[in-house]
Amino acid sequence: MKKFTNFITETRARYDDAAWFLFRIAVSAMFITHGYAKLLGENPQSFSGSGVTSINIGELISIPMPFDINALFLAGSVELVGGFLILIGMWTNIVALIAAVTMLMAYLIAHLAWFPTLNNGELAAMYFFSFLVIYCKDPGNLSIDSWLKSRKEA
Secondary structure (H helix, E strand, C coil), rough: HHHHHHHHHHHHHHHHHCCCCCCCCHHHHHHHHHHHHHHHHCCCCCCCCCCCCEEEEECEEECCHHHHHHHHHHHHHHHHHHHHHHHHCCCHHHHHHEEEEHHHHHHHHHHCCCEEEECCHHHHHHHHHHHHHHHHCCCCCCCCHHHHHHHHCC
């Protein structure tokens, strides 16, 4: 049993950076596809005047967007640009926080339910928790943030 425990410990230590890098890349690459579909897909969202121009959370809260800004355009911008920044590991923590808040709002606005699979909210919930983890952990050694930090220390 001790050999197995040692094997697990050594394997985790050896592949920690690579696994974290792959997680960050996979989550951000999939996130980018949602932004691409919203901003550049078959039915691109305009900046204002149409789409979701008020935030409605259940039947409890209704907040109109200022200047008739389309919330789907803002979400698509966070998904496309924020996803790219997380992909390359630039400003990772703050962008991940913004992405997590965006996904929390997406869940509350479009997928509010006690059980996410009842109304297709599991993807928004998974993105929320994924970006929360990315926010809480550093971007890893394979990122622009890490490269900039090493240059600053040198």
